[in-house]
Amino acid sequence: MPTFRAPRGTRDLLAGERRAFARLEELASGLAARYGYRELETPLFEQAAVFERGIGEVTDVVEKELFRLASRTEEGEVWALRPEATAGIVRAYIQHGMHTQPQPVKVSLTGPMFRYDRPQAGRYRQFWQWDVEAIGDPGPAVDAEIIELGVRFYRDAGLADVRVLLNSIGDPACRPAYVETLREHYRPAIGRLPGIERERLESNPLRLLDSKDPAMAALNASAPRIVDRLCDACAAHFAAVRGHLDALGIAYRLQPGLVRGLDYYTRTAFEYYREGAEGQQQALGGGGRYDGLVELLGGKPTPGIGFALGLDRVVLALEANGGAGPVEPEVTAVVVGADPLETVLRLVVATELRAAGIAARAELGQRKLGKQLESAARDRAHFAVIIGDEYADGQVQLRDLPAGTQKTVARADLQREISRAHAAHRHGGPA
RNA sequence: GUGGCCUUAGCUCAAUCGGCAGAGCAUCGGAAUGUGGAUCCGAAGGUCGCGGGUUCGAGCCCCGCAGGCCACCCCA
Structure with a gap:
């Protein structure tokens, strides 16, 4: 048992997993650029009030999952690690006067988020999200653009089996009346409700809809649906979003019980x-419109929409779908020496190759040649550069490891020879 | 935050009834001192998650804690 270990709910991303994350981050970054969303960064912590006011005081994320930094705060400030990205991005939008830029402001952010949750596979206290936001456009076309962008990401990442669940949860004009209707639907059955659901009847009736309790199934099936109770403006917006999605060929499933966990x-x-x-955690990502959030955090009334995709869960899903692809070689060339004790020349030659842009490492240990070549072969390197007695005449051995062939090359020609052969190998040779 | 299952070498796992802690893989070395992934041989690697209890004796039984996982809760 080691003396120290990673804190509960966190983990080290070792070489293989880190590469999987890096590939997803590159994919996200490339898609953001292609769609015209610009990358930004916000701090990993904010004043706790940014999340409390933005996300909602009575949400689970704030009530029981917020990582508060109790000490180390400035006068009158309490800080918290960010549990999601949107509130911080909106705070930055307001602080930097982004309403003076062309609207909408389209941004993208990738980084770790923190929630004090009970951990499980796919659910961590530090986890990574790709977050995309379009602030300043009331939609509905931008709603469809955002949803399609997420679909594109999953498809390009290699997950074909991701579905879109869609709902409209109304706005301040129509939601209050619907919530009251919902209460009336459940109230006669209050005596039969599980305790936690009884509390929700008052605090957050929308949550009742996605309860998995079997006792709730019949009640939920007969519950009024918010999509039938939307005000005219919300109904028109929802219909238009669906029309845009249809035009893009994006399949979705209407999910009347889909309620998001954040108030905004x-x-x-x-x-x-x-x-x-x-x-498996089945929700890989989610998002929605937050037309009141900018105002809630002190800005002018401004609409917005965005999503957050859980990169950890994408990596898990890819592994479940058949795992990582073939292992990429770490380097193109390994410089080895016939004299186990002579390491200077190996290091010098490797450094020259690197300076020429060739991925190379030298065997720096004082092992015999056979062991050095074994190491190079196990790394799947394309070439071994063998430094021996010929070096006195300005020559080295260049060995093609997969082919098992070897030739004498003038040291001056080494870089050119490797570059040429490696390029031919990658384009024509076996994978 | 609630309930349940699990924890033995770096990894995956054995260990009979409570009686000397093991294997495969990986690592390092040798066979083979200027030629590699296979093969053979060997070495190293352990606070049996941690702490307490029962017992002549605990990896195994009991209690507590931690961590992981599962179902909730919730969400990414």
């Missing part, structure tokens, strides 16, 4: 969902 959502709500193996 209005109108469009969606989730990316994977029908998967048991024991």
Whole structure:
């Protein structure tokens, strides 16, 4: 048992997993650029009030999952690690006067988020999200653009089995009346409700809809649906979003019970969902419209929409779908020496290759040649550069490891020879 | 935050009834001192998650804690 270990709910991303994350981050970054969303960074912590006011005081994320930094705060400030990205981005939008830029402001952010949750596979206290926001456009076309962008990401990442769940949760004009209707629906059955659901009847009736309790199934099936109770403006917006999605060929499933866990959502709500193996977290991402959030955090009334995709869950899903692809070689060339004790020349030659842009390492240990070549072969390197007695005449051995062939090359020609052969190998040779 | 299952070498796992802690893989070395992934041989690697209890004796039984996982809760 080691003396220290990674804190509960966190983990080290070792070489293989880190590469999987890096590939997803590159994919996200490339898509953001292609769609005209600009990358930004916000701090990993903010004043706790940014999240409390933005996300909602009575949400689970704030009530029981917020990582508060109790000490180390400035006068009158309490800080918290960010549990999601949107509130911080909106804070930055207001602080930097981004309303003076062309609207909407389209941004993208990738980084770790923190929630004090009870950990499980796919659910961590530090986890990574790709977050995309379009602030300043009331939609509905931008709603569809955002949803399609998420679909594109999953498809390009290699997950074909991701579904879009869609709902509209109304706005301040129509939601209060619907919530009251919902209460009336459940109230006669209050005596039969499980305790936790009884509390929700008052605090957050929308949550009742997605309860998994079997006792709730019949009641939920007969519950009034918010999509039937939307005000004219919300109904028109929702219909238009669906029209745009249809035009893009994006399949979705209407999910009347889909309710998002953060208070700031209005109108469009969606989730990316994977029908998967048991024991997997099936929500891979989610998002929605938040037309009141900018004002809530002190800005002018400004609409917005965005999503957050859980990169950890994408990596898990990819592994479940058949795992990582073939292992990429770490380097193109390994410089080895016939004299186990002579390491200077190996290091010098490797450094020259690197300076010429060739991925190379030298065997710096004082092992015999056979062991050095064994190491190079196991790394799947394309070449071994063998430094021996010929070096006195300005020559080295260049060995093609997969081919098992070897030739004498003038040291001056080494870089050119490797570059040429490696390029030919990659384009024509076996994978 | 609630309930359940699990924890033995770096990894995956054995260990009969409570009686000397093991294997495969990986690592390092040798066969083979200027030629590699296979093969053979060997070495190293352990606070049996941690702490307490029962017992002549605990990896195994009991209690507590931690961590992981599963179902909730919730969400990414």
